[in-house]
Amino acid sequence: MKKVLLLILLVMIFVLSACGQKDNANEKDGSNDELVKLKVASLIPPMTEILDVVKPLLKEDGIDLEVVVLSDNIQPNNALAAKEVDANFFQHVPYMEQYNEENGANLVPVQAVYHAIYGVYSKEYKSMDEVPDGATVAIANDPSNIGRSLAILDHQGIIKLKEGVGINATQADIIENEKNLKFEEVDLLMLARMYDDADLVIMTPAYAAPLGLTPKSDALLTEGLESKFAITLVAREDNKDSEAIQKLAERISGPEVKQFLEENYDETAIPAF
Template sequence: MTKWTGLALMALLMLTLAACNADSNDAKKGDEGAAPKEGETQTLKVASNLPAMIDMMEAVKPQLEKEGITLEIVNVSDNIQPNEALKNKEVDANFFQHQVFMQQYNDNNEGNLTMVTLIYHIIYGGYSKKYDSIEKLPDGATIAIPNDPANIGRSLAMFAENGMIKLKDGVGTNALQSDITDNPKNYKFQEVDLLMLARAYDDVDMVTLYPAYASPLGLTPNEDAIVKEALNEKFAISLVAREDNKDSEAIQKLAAALTSDEARKFIEENHPDTMIPAF
């Protein structure tokens, strides 16, 4: 064998190995996101931050296991991390928010999050340690509400529905304090971080709370809220994914599990005073 023949054979061998490696990589890429084969399981990461939602996902885990889905619940400590993690593909979905809050995040962060399915309604209301009805709230009463736009609007719309204030025509749940056109009892609305609202219960005349934050205070909406909102689908707690994975088999199986008869039974048996199925 001449020197040039040997070099030619070595070059051919290297090209062959490179082609095999490329084929292998292409095969791996083709497997990404594929549904699990029979006998295999697929891990689905879902972020949440409240016990009731986490408990509900725990309840449907066995159902998903039978369908080849291992549900990994990522417990976070605030209401910012679930959307950041989902946008950055650190998790596959989240379960903690309503449509208005999600859209607010998308608008402010160039997000591509999307609703998958409605899960349940929660009863949003106002609670007072000092007064047992909104009629007894004094002139100039201080009312604590969440400080994010989605929940400011929700709170003000609830007050308007119950005749406490009037808002500009058409603003609805997009209202800000600047949209109040009539405030006959001169209520002062104090905007507070959502996670800190429960601490204001002792200090203000009324505070608006979600059931998850009212419950540790021993309060339930049906028994203790002196003002409540009408149910609205855009405020239903929902399963949220990204545009690129919302239709995946795993996400759809999770959606089916969270809207199944077993899920309805879980809500009715464990949270009858605070959660109403939205499916």
Template sequence: MKRLLTILFATMLFLAACNSAKETNETTDGAASDDVVKIKVASLIPPMTDMLEAVKPALKEDGVDMEIVILGDNVQPNQALKDKEVDANFFQHPPYMEQFNEAHNANLVVVQPVYHAMLGAYSNKYNHVDELPEGAEVAVPNDSSNLARALLLLEKGGLITLKEDVGLTATQKDIVDNPKNLKITEVDLLMLARTIDDVDLVTMLPAYAEPLGLTPKNDSLIDEGESDFPIVVVAREDNANDEAIQKLAKHMAGPEIAKFIEENFSDTYMTASE
């Protein structure tokens, strides 16, 4: 009888130990699951979406599960970020972000510059700006920061002259000389590529020229050269220093993106660290 009690006691101890180990493993597994932070990052089109995809695996290994939210126009990503529907976005340069902040009383901030995109002026009808006829139609972006950038590009090409030192506040009202009497038509940024067959000249960023098989270095009649408009990761003031956002920034400035640009867009983009 004494021996039977001993066996029963030993069995109970063994089962208790098994249950304890199981509970420990479940707790550990749950903690590991809880350690993965989920974030949403809004974007628009390639190559921005492709770059986000390129860093997803490394970011996941770093404890951040990123969902890429693809939106339909160039206002939605900032509005979604302001409304806390997403945690960050990646599609714009700082002047565009600042324009949104001013217009919408927002507090978006730059977290990480990633790459430079060169603005170019393209034509399916002419090979040089000197060939543009009197009254030629030129399509440019209709948002203020990119409009000013396009007007500065046209000035660089000798097509117009702007008021001195007008810079990124330039509008068509600041044109003081237009020798060819160009008709400058303002178009939504996402629609510019569709105008290339209908106008004489169109100013586009590489993300919109690339699907047409065009690059600024090889195909533009005027190119911007080195740009002061890096495409940046943007967050809000209240979450910009969160660990997950900082990890995203680290990877977007890391070797994954440098390799992606070198292998796919060496004649179109350069990393912001270059």
């Protein structure tokens, strides 16, 4: 009987020791149960690709990044405001500010990531001199991008806007339009489709790239580097200082992302950090 009891005791010691070693191994490896969940809404490349670059880096920091890819440029802000996601990455600050004003939201910029240079593109014409009177110009229909589009043409002397309106301009602020350009305002995600129909389309590289176009090589006109229009990581006022959001901000403006942009988007997405 003593031998049996001793054998049982030894087996129990062995089992407990094995369990302890397994627990220690999990602590060292960092199981998924221990990772902090972080959901970020986005739209299209290179935004989604940048998040894919930082995902394994964040895992080293104890953060499990889930990228939520949505289908239009309204949903990411709605989801963030409703706390369905923790952050989003698809917009510039003026667009975010417009959303806050219209919806009573408290979204805030966390980290500027890259400049997406706006350009004026044409399938038919090679220079603005070739563009005929009465040509149709497709521009995004949200206020911040209407103003941005008109500001490019104003800066290049194609139209003239009222003094001081800047990026807040609307068509009503055009005081000179020698070419009698006709502006067609469409949803941001429809701009690439307008390339076949409109004489000119003003859009970011994200929408020009699928057409094989870049600002440097193909745009008739481009804007300068304006930090206010940098594509920016956005969170809410209540969570912007959280450890997970701040770690994401650090990683999304780190050397790995800079190298990725320089190697893959050197003409279309210029690091803003």
